[in-house]
Amino acid sequence: MTQTTAPTLDRAEIDSITRTAHLLADAARVETLRLFRSPDLRPDNKLSDGFDPVTEADRASERAMRAILARERPQDAILGEEYGSQAGSSGLTWVLDPIDGTRAFMSGAPSWGVLIGVNDASGPIYGIIDQPYLDERFEGGFGLARVLGRGRDLPLAVRRDVPLAQATLMSTYPEVGSPEESRAFGKVAAQARLTRYGLDCYAYALLAAGQIDLVIEAGLQSYDVAGPIAVVRAAGGVVTDWTGGPAHEGGRIIAAASPELHAEALRLLGS
Template identity: 65%
Template sequence: MDDDFTEFRGIAERMADAARDVTLRHFRTELRIDSKRSDFDPVTAADREAEAAMRAILAETRPDDGILGEEAATVAGTSRWTWVLDPIDGTRAFISGMPTWGVLIALCDAGGPRLGLIDQPFTGERFAGGPGVAAWTRGDAARALGVRGTTELAEATILTTFPEVGTEAEAAAFHRVARACRLTRYGMDCYAYALLAAGHVDLVIEAGLQAYDICAPIAVIEAAGGIVTDWQGGPAHDGGTALAAATPELHAAAMDLLNG
């Protein structure tokens, strides 16, 4: 059963449902907001409780697997698999009452993500990608995911979460690409990657990422036919920089400008 992706997806769906219940119970309520760092990196009870709910499901169903999550200690498993969890990707949006935050769940082996879910609790949308699946669902509605075929930067829509992106040099690199694109939008957190997989936008470029920020989006976008690397064209699943593109042509053009 170690490569039964039907089983794995079922477990991921259970975790997403559990995290959805927790986060929606807290969303747009009066919450205590703590900071993990002096420069304000917010965390709430919703983050901690949602991750705890997901970890409880893994303890029951996959006790030999590793866990890498944002809010609790890493668990070193004895199987080949590690679950990578972000209970609320976009806590800044969450505490501001914005609906674009999400729950990220990925299943990884030594080579990177193999299965991913991007769940948007408030909109009720779920984006899944992995072996045999590239799907958007919302309640009983479902359709296949698929990136669009844009090949020219001049026709592309590009997204990132923060206008400042990362370091000053990384921000300058992003804006070189953005100036070549038709439309630039900000502030979507993991929803940006979901929109790329669904064929609504063409590029997502970010920096300063952790593994739990990007593993699930990689699996979803790759299942939808897109490409995700770091800014040098290497693997992005350990965090750092990410360049997600709908087509190889867009990816190559954006990477040239990022490194220009």
């Protein structure tokens, strides 16, 4: 949901947003961990032709977050994967993906996450990537760039001075998107030192933590990217679409650890 004006946020408002975001992440942890690796998990399929899974954990996680927003921030708009959009009056939109990586979730792999983003008219200004099972919460925006969990509070920072020939590249699916998009991705992958697949939003967390250097994906929705964009940018990274433009509406996404690496990969994607 695109807002037409960007509100001016004072310290009290920023504190309210960050406090509420952590309440949302805490509530989503309860609902997701309740069913993660549980024999009671029964995925449904959203599609009649193909497979797009959704579980009660997805739905319960988003319901819990929306209930908190109704109490704490009723003036804000909401866009969520499972329950759609809700209008607001503040100029801010909470963009929620209650489980990013439902396929990983239903497989018992701890690479899924809960995504929470806050957008103003310009795009994401704050975000959280939360991995409940690993007790890792990656937070970025309003001067924050940190990972919380396991009794630690550590700074996030991308790694610099890594050319494409030495870079680690990640994407969720080997086919990336359409055949055309896959061919474009292949040009970058052919130049990277290492290419790995399958981590969904956790790849963006690893980029922000300085573990990998590039994430390139296609076919994403706004709720897939708002939180990760804020976290990666707060850690010093660059996130755009494949033309170098804004990425927060979804589609084709490239996230890079440095402007130089971003430019190098972008040239190959567009060639």
